Amino acid sequence: MKYSYFAPHKGGKYFIRSLFQYNQKSYSFLSTGYTTYTIITKPCNNGYHSYEWNWEDKFSHELKSWYEVRHLETLDEVLFQRSEGDGMSFTDRSKFALFPVNLYKMFPRIYESDILINPLTSLGYCSMIGGREMNWDMKMKRPPMNVDLEYSINELKNRCNILAYKENLYDWVHNFFMEGYTKILEEQGEDAYVQFVTRHINGCRLFEKYLKNLLEYYRIPYETFSLDTGDYCKTFGLSKSIDISLHDNRFTTLPDILREKSKTWTENYLMNH
Numbered sequence: 001m002k003y004s005y006f007a008p009h010k011g012g013k014y015f016i017r018s019l020f021q022y023n024q025k026s027y028s029f030l031s032t033g034y035t036t037y038t039i040i041t042k043p044c045n046n047g048y049h050s051y052e053w054n055w056e057d058k059f060s061h062e063l064k065s066w067y068e069v070r071h072l073e074t075l076d077e078v079l080f081q082r083s084e085g086d087g088m089s090f091t092d093r094s095k096f097a098l099f100p101v102n103l104y105k106m107f108p109r110i111y112e113s114d115i116l117i118n119p120l121t122s123l124g125y126c127s128m129i130g131g132r133e134m135n136w137d138m139k140m141k142r143p144p145m146n147v148d149l150e151y152s153i154n155e156l157k158n159r160c161n162i163l164a165y166k167e168n169l170y171d172w173v174h175n176f177f178m179e180g181y182t183k184i185l186e187e188q189g190e191d192a193y194v195q196f197v198t199r200h201i202n203g204c205r206l207f208e209k210y211l212k213n214l215l216e217y218y219r220i221p222y223e224t225f226s227l228d229t230g231d232y233c234k235t236f237g238l239s240k241s242i243d244i245s246l247h248d249n250r251f252t253t254l255p256d257i258l259r260e261k262s263k264t265w266t267e268n269y270l271m272n273h
Contacts, residue, residue: 001159001237002111002113002114002115002116002158002159002160003114003115003116003159003160003161003162003236004115004116004119004156004159004160004161004162005115005116005117005118005119005162005164006118006119006120006162006163006164006211006215006222007163007164007165008129008130008165008204008205008207008208008211009129009130009176009200009204009207010172010175010176010179010204011164011165011166011227012164012227013029013117013118014083014247014250014251015242015244016115016117016164016236018078018079018247019232019236019238019242020114020115020236020238021041021043021049021072021078022072022075022078022240022242023238023239023240024043025114025115025238026040026041026042026043026112026113026114026115027039027040027041027113027115027117028040028110028111028113028115028116028117029116029117029118030110030116030117030118030119030120030121030122031118031121032118032120032121032125032126032127032128032129032134033127033128033129034098034127034128035055035093035096035098036055036056036096036097036098036099036100036103036126036145037053037054037055037093037096037103038053038054038055038103038106038110038121039051039052039053039054040052040054040109040110040113043072044069046073047072047073047074047077048069048070048071048072049069049070049071049072050068050069051067051068051069051070052065052066052067052068053065053066053067054103054106055091055096055097055100055103056096056097056100056101056102056103057096057097058095058096058097058098059095061097061100061101061102062102063102063103063105063106064091066091075242078242079242079246079247098126098127099126099144099145099146100145100146101146102146103145104122104145104146104147104148107122107147107148107151107152107155108151110122111155111159116159119152119156119161120211121145122147122152122155122156123143123147123149123153123156123214123218124143124144124145124146124147124149124152125137125138125144125145125214126143126144126145127144129204129207130200130203130204130206130207131203132203134207135203135206135207135210138207138210138211138213138214139210139213141214141217153218153219153220156218156220157219157220157221160223161220161221161222161223162222162223162224162225162235162236163211163212163215163222163223163224163225164224164225164226164227165208165224165225165226165227166226166227166228167226167227167228167229168228169270170266170270171228173201173266173269173270174262174263174266175251176197176201176204177194177197177254177262177265177269178252178254178259178262179197179254180252180253180254180255180258181193181196181197182253182255184196185255185258190258190261194265197265198269198273201269201273202273227244232244
């Protein structure tokens with residue numbers, strides 16, 4: 001069985017990537033946001049995995065690629081490898097096409113992977129998850145990117161599509177406040193930071209609503225999966241598990257002096273929304 005993984009921001013995408021690589025499975029990632037690109041990783045021999053980045057030049061519209069090999073056999077190697085973004089120092093991402101016209105030609109290779117993260121891009125939706133543009137496009141069923149929509153829908157219908165969510169709403173909201181958008185904190189202060197994160201959370205909650213509506217509109221079957229109580233190995237057909245607590249502070253950059261306040265911000269958010 002091959003899988004697709006849909007999730008909002010703070011939806012366990014990095015953990016699923018790690019879990020599949022630790023089980024020596026292939027993995028593909030479709031980046032949304034303000035740089036649109038794809039990543040394909042495959043296990044090779046002796047614990048090595050091939051990495052392939054693909055993107056479209058925004059001026060020439062040529063497809064570009066970059067390759068790398070990583071040794072990903074032990075748990076530490078998998079968990080503490082460079083992130084996909086950090087691994088892209090080889091190129092200038094400002095030259096990536098935001099709304100590619102040719103990148104869809106890579107999608108048949110993407111769909112060969114054991115798991116595909118962020119399949120929304122293959123349906124033509126490629127702006128920031130939870131952002132106003134993405135939510136509006138999903139609400140209107142109006143993908144801004146050139147894709148073979150019928151192909152992607154048919155491929156997804158032949159996969160097990162997982163829609164991940166957090167049962168523990170306090171934990172999910174708290175993770176947003178703990179991420180630490182330091183530029184906003186430094187330049188605009190705490191109140192602006194709380195307002196920014198609050199808008200981000202609200203946008204991601206709308207994203208979850210529109211995502212379900214979109215999948216149902218395209219008649220793509222899916223099943224929900226709890227990031228708190230779900231059985232990862234059983235759901236994804238894997239033999240080796242990872243303690244999810246090892247990822248707890250992976251994306252936590254809020255300054256220590258403000259971490260106690262993050263609990264109050266979280267409680268206030270839950271009380272008012």
